[in-house]
Amino acid sequence: MAEIKRAELSTVFSTPWFRITKKNYEIDKEPFYVLDTTDAVCIITTTSKQQILLVRQYRPAVDCETLELPSGHVQDNETPEETAKRELLEETGYKADSIELLGNIFPNTTRLGYKLWCFFAPKAIKVKEPEPDEINNLVFCNPSNLSSFIKNGKIKNALDIAAIFLAMQNDKIRTRASS
């Protein structure tokens, strides 16, 4: 692999949720701009009835309602695994005794500077109601239906589709990747 290239970094725009970092690799060349924030997690959870937990929510970035895996960003002093447990509980009210890393990947190598940690949380049980401001609708899905949810556009977040691939690859769920 190539070595890390040295760049001069500066924050050129920021919000409470992310910042835009300008990277100058060479003085006489165009700078590169990257959206930076803390790492993200997403969680594939199965219940005792072998159903996958999905959340329906309005997404301002794409101005529509989507069906997605529980997800979120790492907060101060959290490990990605702790974030996954917290987000799962907040968004669904479910908790799993054990949680397993499926892999960490890049959500977007063109423009995003953080990682995505994909987790699998089996045999989750309901311990409380989901937080009302976190989630509109909890949806239960048979693993075998995930593929058709992707095919018919119900699940359309690329990051979730990548996480589902990792879960299949790790033999955690079975769905039909070929029709």
Next chain:
Amino acid sequence: MAEIKRAELSTVFSTPWFRITKKNYEIDKEPFYVLDTTDAVCIITTTSKQQILLVRQYRPAVDCETLELPSGHVQDNETPEETAKRELLEETGYKADSIELLGNIFPNTTRLGYKLWCFFAPKAIKVKEPEPDEINNLVFCNPSNLSSFIKNGKIKNALDIAAIFLAMQNDKIRTRASS
């Protein structure tokens, strides 16, 4: 599906490659910030020898070298299919007679406002050298090895993994999603 919510939009930061749009849904609530640009495409290409074309390149956003599908953003007056053909030719020097849409998905429903169009380009043939400033290394990969490339972290862009899932789902390539 929920209706589109009305927001007051303003561009609060911009570069030649993207802009940050501020969305105000309600006066007394926190605004939402989204990275907007033209739609993106990525292309799964097979050669006459049934090999997949990958490109090795240094990615400033994640400060490392990656192995990825050819990809890019739609330019003025292009359709996503035209972008896919142009990017394939520029990055690899290959051309396919026909190109097929596998699906369009969202690259990131949390923060990115554009779509990702995933294409399949079978039986591509080499018609010229890849452009030197576009690509460092062209890599040929057996479809059956894509899964191990993902497992061992050689392919680590979530968008590519999602596109590979769509290609498998559409019976265009065969790789092992379960180990």
